[in-house]
Amino acid sequence: MAAMEKSPAHSAPSSPATSENSLEGSNLKPLLSQLPSKLDLELMFSKMERSFGDKIQSLHKEVSQIGHRVQTLEEEGKARALHITNIQSLQQTHNEAILFLQRKIEDLDNRGRRNNLRIRGLPETQEGETEDIILLLTGLFNKILGRPLDTVIKFDRTHRAIRPRALSQDTTRDIICKIHHFPLKEAILQKARRLRNIKHGDHQVLIFQDLTQSTLIARRALQPITAALSDMNIRYRWVYPFALVVTQQGTTYSISTPTDVQAFQQALKLPKDTVEDWTGLPL
Missing domain, CATH: 3.30.70.1820 (L1 transposable element, RRM domain)
Incomplete structure (x- = not known):
């Protein structure tokens, strides 16, 4: 029996895994070539840094301007508050001077009516x-x-x-x-x-x-006080310049302006009746 001839040797077929790796490698190269390089990243970050720096500098400038405006407003507010305080003090001084003049005129008028x-x-x-x-x-x-x-x-x-x-x-x-x-x-x-x-x-x-109209208005305003004095059997008198006067145990208590009413009521232990301001001035 003749010896059988050997078949020529055939190369083994490539496995599927080897084919896929080869394909992926060939596809990634173009993608990798498109990625930014280190130099590109440095340039990009440098631009971003400059942009953020400009914006932060602009923001810092705006904040500084706002701070300056707030400081200016605070200073102006303090100046206005001081000015208002000075005006109020001056108004109080003027009101007291007006009241003093009113009382002088009223006294002169009443003295002209003595008879x-x-x-x-x-x-x-x-x-x-x-x-x-x-x-x-x-x-x-x-x-x-x-x-x-x-x-x-x-x-x-x-x-x-x-x-x-x-x-x-x-x-x-x-x-x-x-x-x-x-x-x-x-x-x-x-x-x-x-x-x-x-x-x-x-x-x-x-x-x-016979009395001036201003004196009659003041006496009418003090009627709650005179009524309380009468109820407590406390003698009182009217004097010139205008005042309501009470003398007890050698001490004299008087009301000549609306600001005297509260102390007068407390000193004589009178009911705290409301008394209208007869001067028309905020004292």
């Missing part, structure tokens, strides 16, 4: 009739003093008060008179205060000291 009396309740004559006020007052005052009705009283002036617009035409106007002799005027006023009921015919008559 004046205001009589309320005397009827007016009918239209067309002549009114003899001097004769009317002479009889009334002599009756109050207990003297003959025809005793002569010297008057410097006598007249009816001007009728306010709000006053009804049927309301009798007050009579204001100036008696020449001050002691006689005081005697009439004191006697009238002691009398409970002064009549002229069927008419009730009241007699007051």
